[in-house]
Amino acid sequence: MQRRAIALFTPTIKDMVEVARLADDAGFDSVWNGEFFNRNGLVTLAAVAQATKRTKIATGIAYAYMRNPVLNATGAMDLDEMSGGRMILGLGSGTKSMNEGWYGQPFEPRSAAKMKECVTLIRKIWASHKGLGVKFEGQFYRLNIPAFSRPYAVRDRIPLYLAAVQKGMLRTTGEVADGLVGHPLYSRKYIAEYIKPNLEIGAKRAGRTVGDIDVTSLLITSISRDREQALRDAKNQIAFYASVKSYEEILNLHGWEKQKLAIWEHFRTFNLPKMAEAVTDDMVEQIAVAGTPDECHEQIKKWDGLINLPILYTPTAGVRAERVMENHRLIVETFAR
Template sequence: MSTDSSIDPGRCWGGVYPILGPKLPAIAKRLEASGRYGILAGQSWGPPWIPLAAAAAVTERVQLACSVAIAGARSPFETAHAALDLDRISNGRFVLGLGASTRWVTRSHFGVDWPKPVQQLRECVEAVRHVVAHAHTGLTPFEGEYFRADFAGLEPAAPPVRSAIPIWLGALRSRMTRLAGEIADGVIGHPLWGVDYWLGRVQADLAEGARVSGRRVEDLHQCVYLTVAIADDPREAFADARQSVAAYAAIEQYAPFFEDAGFGDAAARIRRLWAADQRELAASEVDEAMARAFVIFGDAEHARREVARVANIATTWSLSPPSWGVPLQRTGFYTAQIDRAFFGRI
């Protein structure tokens, strides 16, 4: 296993966001020039293919992927047509990353209820693949349990660049990870998945899912997403790591995940304090063991050792700073620290 002080940029992702003016194209060009494998865009508000389309227009080589598009925010049929459009704009460089998010998010933020996320995401993937494969030849009706469309009067689309676009699933707990192993082309890690979780639970769940469909884990693209906070003073990195973990633990829908990880009691205390707007006290409930379970934090050498532990399972990496619950300027600081520690740039 490699313990080099840097990792191959050709296996690493960068990220773009919907920002003003020429900044987004400039970032996309810089990431491609640096040799990065690809560019990711996630979804908190609008669909991630908007910034990815802007990145596609000014790049030629890098892959472009959602990390992830919230599947319940729109019809799977619209998602499929958007994927075809972006694959055309990028000349075959798009990867559709889909995730269920939480029922609270889909219902509260997007006005759509997804009460059975595993079953609904399974059918969503089936619907997307149906449209991607056949939109250019004429679509037959899709009749699922959750999604239906007869496509009456819909003219065939232009021939696609590819009639099969890779679909990766984002996951948090075991059922969704097993689904990724069974039906997806790859998996995108959750920001809370630490190194030990990747090496243990994730590999077991992917293998179990892959066996259902007669595949091997090695057939899946594993985009190993790791949250990394590097600082010369480990106390500084710990302070931001615990703040980020507390922000996730404060979400009621994440309670089962923290319970499974052995931190259920701490997460319950965090939720109570967060609800009372006592966020600093909430963060203080995250001890070092809890923070290390979910975030790589410390000096650069420690971060490099931890990342090297997953080298044998990672198809690609996304090394990202803590962002949830952390001030934007701190996120920028950690982004620069990651670049310096792993890519030799200040």
């Protein structure tokens, strides 16, 4: 596993640009950002596109359903143009509570089918930039643009990756996506026993194999010269994600029932320190890379053969801004080519 990527989950956009430049200079394959209710992934990636020269830029992830597919498609085209053809569009559905609670959008229970249609429509828009027009009549989307002229598109097809945790979306990813953006809570066991088999089922529908899919994953990477600090930060981030019931299949696979219930109990009062206390060292070892720079350099080798590209992800939950930036810089320093 030679390729390396970094997730840009920095305190400010200025910080994001700084880390992106460092990663670009250090030979990282790609830089990925995300979005939350308080951050727009496409807008911030525009700053990264202008600040870098070689590394690919990617959303990891942008929300598929909170924007119309036209907005995600044209936003990716703009970023591809700004970066000179370096864009990867990573999309995810988000959870039901994110869609409905944060954005006021009804959540479609047939999410995997909707995502397949969304991908089809986005690619149709990308391929129709020469004035052919876009007409689409689907189950979830209907669109009629008589003329769609886009003379400055860099590529007719931008790489499109999907985020997936459960089998329906994993199979859709295997069927229609160029790559998978794995969740930070993925464990090695979950990838081997659940992710890969379901990707394979989807891939077979399209006459493909898992080898045709770029399997990437956000990998919690907590680096400090103080090993205990690194472990604390990793446990905070694992606890944060383990509080989401949509991801419990990962915990159940390992038999982490006791830990799961303790995290859920303390989440009711948003008590992150108590949630993190329920995260065991074994959970950290299975899910994250955490320790000193030398330890992390060795630990990442355990992911060889499971994922093609680790997207090294700095813990942010309950972590001071200064420490967040220190971790980003240490990731670049530790894994520079």
